Amino acid sequence: MEKVIVHETAPVTLIGGGEVAVSDLREALSLAPMLIAADGGADRALYLGSQPRAVIGDFDSISEQARSTLSQSLLHLVAEQETTDFDKALRAIQAPLVLAIGFLGARLDHQLAALHVLAQPHVPPCILIGANEVVIHVVEPLEVDLEPGAVVSLFPLSVVTGRSQGLEWPVDGLVLSPMTRIGTSNRATGPIRIETDGPGLLAILPRHSLGMVIAAMLARRSRLETAQQIP
Incomplete structure (x- = not known):
């Protein structure tokens, strides 16, 4: 440990x-x-x-x-x-x-x-x-209020599948892999939501979204902690 x-x-x-x-x-x-x-x-x-x-x-x-x-x-x-x-x-x-x-x-x-x-x-x-960018590992669902046209790149470091909302090219039904299919230079159509079925997907977002990404990640953590405290 x-x-x-x-x-x-x-x-x-x-x-x-x-x-x-x-x-x-x-x-x-x-x-x-x-x-x-x-x-x-x-x-x-x-x-x-x-x-x-x-x-x-x-x-x-x-x-x-x-x-x-x-x-x-x-x-x-x-x-x-x-x-x-x-x-x-x-x-x-x-x-x-x-x-x-x-x-x-x-x-x-x-x-x-x-x-x-x-x-x-x-x-x-x-x-x-x-x-110019911020990078996170998408472990829990990621929800960020991006403006239309914002670049969203998804780069898999392992084989991973997932779902998305608010992307010009959705990832639903795709198998992302560093050896076959990656998700460089996707674009937001507005607020986005990305979730995966396992670890290994990195999300690369515009630098100016840092505050929104922090708020989203802390809010998600707070909700999980609250849910764990409910008997």
């Missing part, structure tokens, strides 16, 4: 060592004020003028300067080398939602690794925030 390092009842921001604009960090922190860093993300956070409340990783990326700047109590070493620092950090966070910045952009192999991690069975749902 993974050790939980961060316990929060509100969404948290997780920063990686990739490309991050100061405006991205400010927006994320306005929505999820607690900042956690994945290894070298600590350097990125300090460079942008913010201090993480915890740093999680195998510490092969964080600089000695960052380590000496931060209190040792904030540094949480996860020594195994089988997973990425993004994966390590997500598994160590208990929160209703994680906003992840600094994992898209720059190196392509790092971006692919981040998408792979996003599709893994982590406890906290996560939104990957890029310069």
Whole structure:
């Protein structure tokens, strides 16, 4: 069982060592004020003028300067080398939602690794925030009030089926697979609803929909928790 390092009842921001604009960090922190860093993300956070409340990783990326700047109590070493620092950090966070910045952009192999991690069975749902898009793993039905014409790309990392409403090209009855059929550059006709019959489908939505995606994911979580409390 993974050790939980961060316990929060509100969404948290997780920063990686990739490309991050100061405006991205400010927006994320306005929505999820607690900042956690994945290894070298600590350097990125300090460079942008913010201090993480915890740093999680195998510490092969964080600089000695960052380590000496931060209190040792904030540094949480996860020594195994089988997973990425993004994966390590997500598994160590208990929160209703994680906003992840600094994992898209720059190196392509790092971006692919981040998408792979996003599709893994982590406890906290996560939104990957890029310069122009946000990416989520569609585990529960996703309902977002998009404007007509908004680009909605659906990318399967495994074989998956599902249903949709509000897409110009519905996915009902289709078998999506990374080797055969993907759903790049679909378009919304208005509010959308996407649900799947299993894990593995990533939804890529416009960056400006971030607030709506957060609201939808938190509302869904709240409804599920309320339903679980009803005898």
